[in-house]
Amino acid sequence: MPGKPIVEARGIHKHFGALHVLKGVDLVLAERELVFVIGPSGSGKSTLLRCLNRLEQPSSGSVVVDGVDLLDPRTDINHARQRIGMVFQSFNLYPHMTALGNVTLALRKVAGKSRSEADALGSAALARVGLADRAGHTPGQLSGGQQQRVAIARAIALEPRVMLFDEPTSALDPELVGSVLGVMRDLRESGMTMVVVSHEMGFARNAADRVVFMDEGAIIEEGTPAAIFETPGHERTRAFIGQIQRH
Amino acid sequence: MLQTFFNLEIIEAAWPIILAGLGNTVLLSLVVVPLGLLGGLGLAMLASVRKPWVRWPLMAWVDFFRAFPPLVLLIFLYAGLPFAGLELGGFACVCVAFFLNTGAYYGEILRAGIDSVPAGQTEAARSTGVGRLQTMLYVVLPQAVRNVLPDLLSNTLEVVKLTSLGSVVAMPELLFQARQAQSLTYNPTPIVLAAVIYFLMLWPLVRLLSRLENRALAGRG
Ligand SMILES: Nc1ncnc2c1ncn2[C@@H]1O[C@H](COP(=O)(O)OP(=O)(O)OP(=O)(O)O)[C@@H](O)[C@H]1O
Ligand SMILES: [Mg+2]
Numbered sequence: 001m002p003g004k005p006i007v008e009a010r011g012i013h014k015h016f017g018a019l020h021v022l023k024g025v026d027l028v029l030a031e032r033e034l035v036f037v038i039g040p041s042g043s044g045k046s047t048l049l050r051c052l053n054r055l056e057q058p059s060s061g062s063v064v065v066d067g068v069d070l071l072d073p074r075t076d077i078n079h080a081r082q083r084i085g086m087v088f089q090s091f092n093l094y095p096h097m098t099a100l101g102n103v104t105l106a107l108r109k110v111a112g113k114s115r116s117e118a119d120a121l122g123s124a125a126l127a128r129v130g131l132a133d134r135a136g137h138t139p140g141q142l143s144g145g146q147q148q149r150v151a152i153a154r155a156i157a158l159e160p161r162v163m164l165f166d167e168p169t170s171a172l173d174p175e176l177v178g179s180v181l182g183v184m185r186d187l188r189e190s191g192m193t194m195v196v197v198s199h200e201m202g203f204a205r206n207a208a209d210r211v212v213f214m215d216e217g218a219i220i221e222e223g224t225p226a227a228i229f230e231t232p233g234h235e236r237t238r239a240f241i242g243q244i245q246r247h
Numbered sequence: 248m249l250q251t252f253f254n255l256e257i258i259e260a261a262w263p264i265i266l267a268g269l270g271n272t273v274l275l276s277l278v279v280v281p282l283g284l285l286g287g288l289g290l291a292m293l294a295s296v297r298k299p300w301v302r303w304p305l306m307a308w309v310d311f312f313r314a315f316p317p318l319v320l321l322i323f324l325y326a327g328l329p330f331a332g333l334e335l336g337g338f339a340c341v342c343v344a345f346f347l348n349t350g351a352y353y354g355e356i357l358r359a360g361i362d363s364v365p366a367g368q369t370e371a372a373r374s375t376g377v378g379r380l381q382t383m384l385y386v387v388l389p390q391a392v393r394n395v396l397p398d399l400l401s402n403t404l405e406v407v408k409l410t411s412l413g414s415v416v417a418m419p420e421l422l423f424q425a426r427q428a429q430s431l432t433y434n435p436t437p438i439v440l441a442a443v444i445y446f447l448m449l450w451p452l453v454r455l456l457s458r459l460e461n462r463a464l465a466g467r468g
Contacts, residue, residue: 053374055370094371094386094390105372105385154371
């Protein structure tokens with residue numbers, strides 16, 4: 001199954017002052033691969049994800065996405081980021097814009113589309129997440145699940161090669177989680193390469209090619225969902241899996 | 248009493264002078280408010296650059312001009328700078344003084360507004376490739392301005408009142424013209440008239456401000 005690598009993060013270290021948050025992390029994804037990242041709070045999952053689009057500048061290491069070296073100072077980071085979609089736990093929709101406005105901002109201001117082109121692409125992206133009829137609504141008029149789907153539409157409208165999800169469902173009421181996971185499943189079926197930080201074990205079991213367990217800034221072990229969930233090799237992994245399954 | 252403070256004949260005689268003053272006060276406000284906002288916007292945007300070599304000079308600048316009485320600043324520019332060979336006209340002095348003084352105030356208000364916008368907003372925009380400046384312009388500032396609208400309006404009210412300082416450098420604005428009319432007519436009526444005009448001009452703004460403040464309180468509660 002694995003094709004050629006599309007995300008190659010190697011030897012990533014990240015310090016926040018005296019805090020050593022990532023301690024030499026390697027994460028490589030083949031095209032169309034879906035990798036799940038799990039681990040205790042504070043283990044560095046978000047920081048790692050944010051290094052993959054340079055929202056966080058690694059202290060050392062290298063990050064190459066879709067052939068572009070993100071840490072090379074000559075790289076046009078704004079251009080590179082259009083190929084790397086990101087979805088946040090708290091949605092981060094622009095509250096003063098409609099759903100369509102949220103989706104088309106980058107299309108118009110960065111991708112250089114005209115308003116009508118951007119509106120057409122934006123409407124198509126909203127339709128893909130099942131919200132064609134909500135284009136004119138502001139985030140305040142949408143449920144959490146709908147907001148997160150608009151946030152996904154905002155990212156996929158730019159036709160990224162990779163999507164990063166940072167706990168996309170943990171701010172949602174349980175009954176709204178399914179709709180967001182459904183959209184993520186569709187994305188996966190369309191062949192999107194995805195890195196997902198989440199504790200949705202059911203989704204991981206069905207959709208993930210690989211599960212990565214992190215603790216204290218390092219990858220402790222990785223493997224297929226079945227391997228990590230049923231027969232973890234490390235005591236720390238076992239303890240963590242046991243903990244989240246009790247919830 | 249009415250003869251002294253609200254003499255109709257004198258009002259009639261002074262009216263054209265006062266009206267010219269009112270016109271100039273409005274014009275002056277239309278120049279110094281945008282000027283101060285522009286200066287404030289520059290300061291506030293600089294403040295979002297979190298580098299010590301930007302931060303410290305910026306803080307010193309803002310503190311200095313907020314602590315410096317605007318009247319003293321204006322008189323210094325008008326009467327002090329000529330000794331250094333720099334002779335600005337009254338209008339230019341008022342513009343510079345307001346740019347420095349009210350710019351510092353607007354700057355602090357806008358900075359607070361920008362700080363009130365969650366970092367996630369900027370991160371979301373940057374993650375889609377929107378540049379730093381455009382993120383500020385399209386994502387952060389609209390929310391920032393909305394969050395500090397009452398403060399911005401309140402400061403604007405102060406700025407319009409402060410335009411009366413122009414009278415000390417012979418700007419023919421409302422107060423200056425009223426003083427002229429007073430000395431021509433030997434009667435305080437023109438001053439009273441100016442006061443009434445200031446009130447009528449600013450009262451709608453004050454009302455609007457109250458409504459905004461009440462709405463902000465209700466929104467918070
Ligand atoms: N900007 C920052 N400045 C200082 N410390 C930070 C910063 N961002 C993260 N950290 C610290 O780095 C560590 C890892 O944080 P991170 O958010 O990556 O963990 P996480 O695995 O995503 O945790 P969670 O499951 O709670 O989201 C934590 O100790 C956190 O406090
Ligand atoms: Mg996190």
